[in-house]
Amino acid sequence: MSVQASATRWYSSVWRWHFYAGLFCIPFIIWLALTGTIYLWRPQLEALLDRPYDHLATVGQVSAPNAQVSAALRAVPGSTLHKYILPEAEGQAVRVLVTVKGVDKRVYVDPRSLAILHVVTEDNRPLAVVMRLHGQLLAGDIGSYVIEIAACWAVVMLLTGLYLWWPRGRKGMAGVLYPRLRGGRRLFWRDIHATTGIWVSVFALGLILTGLPWATAWGSYLAEVRQLTGTTKGPVDWTIGGKAPTPKADAMLGPHPGHRGMVKAAPPIRPGELEHVIATIRPLRIAPPVLISPPEHEGGLWAVASDAADRPLRSDAQIDGATGRLVGRVDFADRHWIDQTIGYGIAAHEGALFGIANQILGTLTALFLVVLAVSGTIMWWRRRPIGLLGAPVPLTRPRFRAGLVAALVALGAYMPLFGVTLVLVLIAEVLVLRRVPATRHWLGLGRVGAHDGLNGGVGERDFRI
Numbered sequence: 001m002s003v004q005a006s007a008t009r010w011y012s013s014v015w016r017w018h019f020y021a022g023l024f025c026i027p028f029i030i031w032l033a034l035t036g037t038i039y040l041w042r043p044q045l046e047a048l049l050d051r052p053y054d055h056l057a058t059v060g061q062v063s064a065p066n067a068q069v070s071a072a073l074r075a076v077p078g079s080t081l082h083k084y085i086l087p088e089a090e091g092q093a094v095r096v097l098v099t100v101k102g103v104d105k106r107v108y109v110d111p112r113s114l115a116i117l118h119v120v121t122e123d124n125r126p127l128a129v130v131m132r133l134h135g136q137l138l139a140g141d142i143g144s145y146v147i148e149i150a151a152c153w154a155v156v157m158l159l160t161g162l163y164l165w166w167p168r169g170r171k172g173m174a175g176v177l178y179p180r181l182r183g184g185r186r187l188f189w190r191d192i193h194a195t196t197g198i199w200v201s202v203f204a205l206g207l208i209l210t211g212l213p214w215a216t217a218w219g220s221y222l223a224e225v226r227q228l229t230g231t232t233k234g235p236v237d238w239t240i241g242g243k244a245p246t247p248k249a250d251a252m253l254g255p256h257p258g259h260r261g262m263v264k265a266a267p268p269i270r271p272g273e274l275e276h277v278i279a280t281i282r283p284l285r286i287a288p289p290v291l292i293s294p295p296e297h298e299g300g301l302w303a304v305a306s307d308a309a310d311r312p313l314r315s316d317a318q319i320d321g322a323t324g325r326l327v328g329r330v331d332f333a334d335r336h337w338i339d340q341t342i343g344y345g346i347a348a349h350e351g352a353l354f355g356i357a358n359q360i361l362g363t364l365t366a367l368f369l370v371v372l373a374v375s376g377t378i379m380w381w382r383r384r385p386i387g388l389l390g391a392p393v394p395l396t397r398p399r400f401r402a403g404l405v406a407a408l409v410a411l412g413a414y415m416p417l418f419g420v421t422l423v424l425v426l427i428a429e430v431l432v433l434r435r436v437p438a439t440r441h442w443l444g445l446g447r448v449g450a451h452d453g454l455n456g457g458v459g460e461r462d463f464r465i
Helices: 003-040 042-049 065-075 126-136 140-165 185-214 216-229 247-251 273-284 337-349 355-383 402-414 416-433 437-443
Strands: 080-085 094-100 103-109 116-121 290-293 302-306 315-320 325-331
Touching: 003 042, 003 126, 003 140, 003 355, 042 126, 065 080, 065 094, 065 103, 065 116, 065 273, 126 140, 140 185, 140 216, 140 416, 185 216, 185 337, 185 355, 216 416, 273 290, 273 302, 273 315, 273 325, 402 416, 416 437
Parallel strands: none
Antiparallel strands: 080 094, 080 290, 094 103, 103 116, 290 302, 302 315, 315 325
């Protein structure tokens, strides 16, 4: 077999995987890009939504924190204190999180008059809903699994796309780094797709990989690996599949407020303890918002945690409420290097690591991903034969070389759901899809030159996108 023929067969095979991965991922890519962009601007959107409660009159004396909590508990009968969020400005309403029947509610209290300004269930807050749409499709663990599978195959789509983009002997950067605008509609959409892909791939891969710790399967997989390797050091401060991974992690509200399971009822608050805790933490300069959690049992310690969007700024503390004594403090630098790495990644994913520039970069990445998805869809729709899916027809099956097998094993080990779904797809193709003539014909699984009368001759030029 000549080198050129071998390269052509590899190209056709890679294109097929790129086509199938893209066809499956495109709806999810658009969905994740849109919902993710909304969530990127969470600080500005939440500030806008909470504006009526952040510019209160500052005339009069501020009530004691314990009185503020009592007012919030009266507003939600039968509730217990979950968290007290330390106000950041003088005219700001106090946010008190209370729990009733396992449901968290956020109560906005005027710190002077103790008037109840607003009560909302945490899971019903607009940005909490957006986050569940983004990560779980509002379908719990099942939605999280679907999103994770799409993310894994999006990695395959991007990697195979880079292989197809590689400029094999092409002169000049036209059609490689920037689109050619005068070659007709077919060339235009091809170039838009290819050049957008090369510019966005690195950032898109970064978004996908930094989003995996939240996923139900991958997050649990990482937790198990860390448990087996002894690399667990304290609770993590991000949710896995919308839930706190350990009870201790509930001392930190984590990246997405309201994503909590059943919360254990706290014991009654002793008079003066909350005031002691606040007096102790104010000089510590913990990055806001600062969340104060009551003891989980009688005589226990109060937990204080920063919920700063820029996670490297976060720190946690434990305080004896009776005396106000600082018992312990853990800063970001004290965490395990794995937690630090994930913390930096999550902060970048949420657009909080380097301010407004991070938000703009994330928004542009999402926009380019939508362009990539739309241009790919248009190319497919314009080229597909009537009555067929329009997948590239395989010239022949390339041999599975050691490098390819190693790459697939590595991807499967790093992303288990990719490995599982890849095996299921290959089994389904061999045992079912190829055995039914109509299905084989529609999916384009027949090889060129096969004598089943279903495929016509397709040359190398038909594989060049």
